Amino acid sequence: MNRDFIERLSHNSKLYIGYPPATDFKYDYLSDVLNYSINNLGNPENLSNAFSSHEYEKEVIHFFLKLYKSSYHESWGYISHCGTEAALNGCWLGRNYLSDSNRSNCIILASEYAHYCIDKIANILNLPLIRIKTDEKGNIIEDALSTTLNLNKGKSVIFFATLGSTITSSIDHIDLFKKHADAFNIKYYIHADAAFDGSFLPFTKYQLKLGYDFDSINISGHKFIGSPIPSGIFLVNKKYLKNREIEYVKNNDLTIAGSRNGISPILLYEGIRNIGGYNGLKERYIKCLNNANEILQYAIENNINAWKNDHAITVVFDRVDDEIMKKWHAPSYKRYTTITVLPKTNFNMIKEFINDITFYKNYKKTRDNTITYYPSKVSSLL
Numbered sequence: 001m002n003r004d005f006i007e008r009l010s011h012n013s014k015l016y017i018g019y020p021p022a023t024d025f026k027y028d029y030l031s032d033v034l035n036y037s038i039n040n041l042g043n044p045e046n047l048s049n050a051f052s053s054h055e056y057e058k059e060v061i062h063f064f065l066k067l068y069k070s071s072y073h074e075s076w077g078y079i080s081h082c083g084t085e086a087a088l089n090g091c092w093l094g095r096n097y098l099s100d101s102n103r104s105n106c107i108i109l110a111s112e113y114a115h116y117c118i119d120k121i122a123n124i125l126n127l128p129l130i131r132i133k134t135d136e137k138g139n140i141i142e143d144a145l146s147t148t149l150n151l152n153k154g155k156s157v158i159f160f161a162t163l164g165s166t167i168t169s170s171i172d173h174i175d176l177f178k179k180h181a182d183a184f185n186i187k188y189y190i191h192a193d194a195a196f197d198g199s200f201l202p203f204t205k206y207q208l209k210l211g212y213d214f215d216s217i218n219i220s221g222h223k224f225i226g227s228p229i230p231s232g233i234f235l236v237n238k239k240y241l242k243n244r245e246i247e248y249v250k251n252n253d254l255t256i257a258g259s260r261n262g263i264s265p266i267l268l269y270e271g272i273r274n275i276g277g278y279n280g281l282k283e284r285y286i287k288c289l290n291n292a293n294e295i296l297q298y299a300i301e302n303n304i305n306a307w308k309n310d311h312a313i314t315v316v317f318d319r320v321d322d323e324i325m326k327k328w329h330a331p332s333y334k335r336y337t338t339i340t341v342l343p344k345t346n347f348n349m350i351k352e353f354i355n356d357i358t359f360y361k362n363y364k365k366t367r368d369n370t371i372t373y374y375p376s377k378v379s380s381l382l
């Protein structure tokens with residue numbers, strides 16, 4: 001193992017202030033699993049695969065079904081390779097449900113603040129994507145929503161609802177969408193993109209039920225819970241699997257991927273246990289929420305323009321100068337830079353970040369030469 005590589009990761013971890021993946025885990029006690037070829041090919045409910053970790057996958061899915069007030073009785077799910085794959089699966093099932101015969105009739109609606117994965121998903125599914133105007137905080141403008149739906153009367157719609165945008169944690173108002181879509185008699189399917197907020201939304205005022213408020217959902221496993229390997233949780237109302245039943249009976253295959261990562265389910269299972277299950281996850285969120293509120297206060301006291309949504313653990317700063325962001329690793333979009341508050345976020349880090357902003361404001365130069373390191377070369381294999 002190249003030491004420089006591990007040193008880069010360790011150095012960058014200290015500057016990893018803004019992006020949503022949690023890093024407070026230590027999984028080397030699971031290293032035994034690296035010596036086996038674990039493959040979760042097929043359906044997690046199938047417990048007869050000799051080299052799968054389906055039993056772990058099934059429990060993790062059960063846990064998330066419960067968070068969204070559902071059960072295996074009415075819903076189904078699996079662990080995907082990332083949130084994007086799960087979002088693609090949701091939109092794919094939605095498209096097949098809405099447009100069995102007439103594919104040209106189906107469109108995807110998403111907010112301007114929806115994650116860029118929806119551009120890719122629309123392209124793969126060959127569906128037009130319309131982005132609905134939002135206000136500056138990422139909330140869909142009701143008039144724009146209604147106008148768009150009016151212009152698309154007679155079409156069927158996949159509403160790609162963002163439940164926690166990357167930059168502001170804004171939550172699309174699903175009931176508002178339903179109200180206007182119903183008024184125009186539009187047939188729809190709702191996929192919820194809750195990549196980050198999805199692991200703690202059930203502890204907020206947003207009480208949502210799978211199969212009632214939305215039809216399917218994606219949550220990233222490596223974000224609020226954290227994992228050394230990216231993963232996604234996909235949950236869907238069982239009724240949308242119907243038209244895949246024939247294939248299913250043939251090969252028990254309901255997922256986009258064929259061979260599937262069997263290590264992530266073990267990591268997520270252990271992660272949720274280490275966090276302390278339902279109550280532990282709730283506590284984890286409340287701690288982050290309190291810290292986020294403190295960090296926001298601290299920023300304001302230091303004359304930095306910042307705000308946050310009530311439920312959010314992301315604090316939104318006025319866009320921080322690119323020179324400073326060569327050091328810190330955080331997302332910027334339009335006029336904002338976002339700091340995601342997680343167990344990894346310590347106050348010293350925040351103080352240093354805010355000192356950097358203030359210093360730059362006063363002296364038009366950076367305080368030190370620390371930067372985030374990017375990949376360099378490794379020796380050739382040839």
Ligand SMILES: *Cc1c(COP(=O)(O)O)cnc(C)c1O
Nearest residue numbers: 082083084115165166195196220
């Ligand atoms: C991260 C994120 C995604 C994509 O998830 P991946 O796991 O990176 O594929 C989609 N939507 C939102 C809102 C996100 O924050």
